[in-house]
Amino acid sequence: MDGLRLAIQTRLGERMVSMNSTLVETVSINYEDFNESFLTCGTCLYGIWSGMYDGQEHTPKLLQCSHTVCLHCLTRIAASQTRDTGSFRCPICRELITIPRGGVSALPPSFLVNQLLDLMSRQRREVIPKCSVHINQELLFCETCDTVFCTLCTGGSHNDTANSCEHTIIPFSIAIKRMSEILLYKANECISKLTQAQEGVSAELTKLDLAKETCLEQINTTFQQIQTLMDQRKQEIIDNVNSVCSEKRRVLEEQHSLIESEKNKVEQECQGLQYQVEVRNITQRIEILSEKLDATTSLGEPRENAFLTCDFKLNDSLEQIQQHLSVLGKVRTSTTFPSLCSAHLEGEVIAGIENYVTLKTVDYHGNARKNGGDPVEAELLEVTADESDRSCPQRVVDCDDGTYKIYFRATNAGRYGIKISVIDRPIKDNPLYFDVTEHNNPVCVYGSRGSGKDEFMQPVAVAIDERDQTVYVLDTGNSRVKVLNEELEFVKHVTNEGLLGRSCTGIAISNEGLVVVNWRSKYITEMTTDGETIKYFTYNAFQEPIDVAVDKSYGHVLVADNGMSCVFVFDAEGKILFQVGKKGTFSLISSVTVGPLGEIIVADSRIQAFSAKGDFMEVVYDEGRGKGRYGGITIDPDSKILVSRTEQKGRTYVQLLSLTDSSLNQCIDSHDAKLKRPSGLATTNDHHVIVVDLGNNCIKKYRYW
DSSP states (O other): OTTOEEEEEEEEOTTSTTOOSOEEEEEEEEGGGOOGGGGBOTTTOOBGGGTOOSSSTTOEEEOTTSOEEEHHHHHHHHHHHOTTSSEEEOTTTOOEEEOOTTOGGGSOBOHHHHHHHHHHHHHHHHTOOBOSSSTTSBOEEETTTTEEEOSSSOOGGGTOHHHHTTSOEEEHHHHHHHHHHHHHHHHHHHHHHHHHHHHHHHHHHHHHHHHHHHHHHHHHHHHHHHHHHHHHHHHHHHHHHHHHHHHHHHHHHHHHHHHHHHHHHHHHHHTTGGGOOOHHHHHHHHHHHHHHHHHHHHHSSOSSOOOOOOOSOSSSHHHHHHHHHHHSOOOOOOOBOGGGOEEEEOSOEETTSOEEEEEEOBBTTSOBOOOOOOOEEEEEEEEOTTSOEEEEOEEEEEOSSSEEEEEEOOOSSEEEEEEEEETTEEOTTOSEEEEEESOOOOSEEEOOSSOOTTSOSSEEEEEEOTTTOOEEEEEGGGTEEEEEOTTOOEEEEEOOGGGTTSOEEEEEEOSSSEEEEETTTTEEEEEOTTSOEEEEEOOTTOSOEEEEEEETTTTEEEEEETTTTEEEEEOTTSOEEEEEOOTTTOSSOOEEEEOTTSOEEEESSSEEEEOTTSOEEEEEEOOOTTSEEEEEEEEOTTOEEEEEEEETTSOEEEEEEESSOTTOOEEEOOTTSOOSSEEEEEEOTTSEEEEEEGGGTEEEEEEOO
């Protein structure tokens, strides 16, 4: 059938309503180019291969405009368009078509399409595969068993009527066609993918050329700047040489002119001496010339010298320039293969607290990269209820070992995704989706309710030495201080006379050691971290001292006294300096702390800030009396205030506020490890807070920023 040409002429006459002329259809088709699109209704897309052009409902009809449409579509179109006009428009060219008396079914058939159908049917019959054993038998194909057979040589389950119904059996010619279609589809898909890959590589080549041009421009610009600087320095040295030379020349030329002038004077005076006969005049002239002769001695030596040189060996500038030029600029490239790079999330993500994603880069072979420098971009998106995305701020830190940390802070609880690209190409499993929770639970806990010798008994306060991050917990019920390391691991116990009586309520870190307040004895005791007493003092105005803080900058000791409703400020030796507040200023002070600039922060039913001199500054947070009380309070170097709170309804939490940002108001709810009577707290250098859980006889550590 190669090169088969088909020519068909169809004569349509009297059956075509309102057409007196003969309509001739002529077509020349190369069979190799022929496909089922010639036999497909352009309106409903039913075709011979789907079994729709069967001479019944989907019979092809020829319109006066020469377009072919199936009977099913014409019936539907005529019903919607004709109304009382008796005509409709061709759905392909929009030409007005008159409906014959018998309706759309009376429209002439498309003989061309029918003959093409016959031709294709014959062609299909000619290529139907036959059994090699039973030559006249058409081959069948079982899709279930993937087996080819004919009806005479079937065996096994295909002979059994009961079992054969469980198999899908179709003519082998149809199976070949289906597989050919699948093969063609796969091939087209493969070609499409390869085309996309080719386009991607072409785009990367274009980017590479642009990057090269950019590098060359940077090189030219940089070295032009260097050349400009060198030219400037060269001109400066030349100007300096010219300036020095001009000054020397001026001095020498002045001396030269002076000598010339004196020479002329002597010559003038010598004129006519041979005719001079008066002794007195001769003697006088001899004296004048003697003086000039003495003066010429000073003019005999140049007043300036001709020494002028340019020394480039006074220092190692040339060597330094050479060294700097040898390391000036660096051609940076990367073997990172973005689609193999991966990212993973570190820990649970809590709203309002900074977290990070670790990006690990690899090359094309999957080998881990050992250095950084790749351009990494990241975008954090909050997936909202309306399916829109809200971008959140983030920052990328290059660890210079092939890994990158992408820090972000999710402002709200919910679903988030982070898109990461390296060298403008997405990484594997991009974007990375994760959930953000509003609950902030402890990262570790020390202590429990119990009576063991190493357990807490009524811990009330905590202090952290910022130098080594050692944690000191005031274990009041045991009249001691429990010392832990940064990981909340036990180190030792500290005892001292000032801790006796089970009545110490406040602890602070001084420049020398620890400072505690004993509300029962009314003494303030400073001791070393080994428990040796450094000094102690009291004050006759004390009534109920309950907390202590130390301003290390000045060595001041601050003591909150509930009985006097004020904060007393002492110097390092225990001498009273001034007091903050008076009766009525505070309502049962719970704690006091010192800010980064010496601010005095006091908590009762609200939080108030005073200057280092005791002047009122502001109410940082006014929760309102009668709703609950604050416990311990602390402030970190960034002026973030953390304070424990117990409400009347039983809710307990740690509140995060700020001296500088009034909008900051976050909550550490400890949802899975409820706080019970939280009291003292202190912060570490890495944004963790240690909270004393008095009701549970333990301390808990949380991330807070």
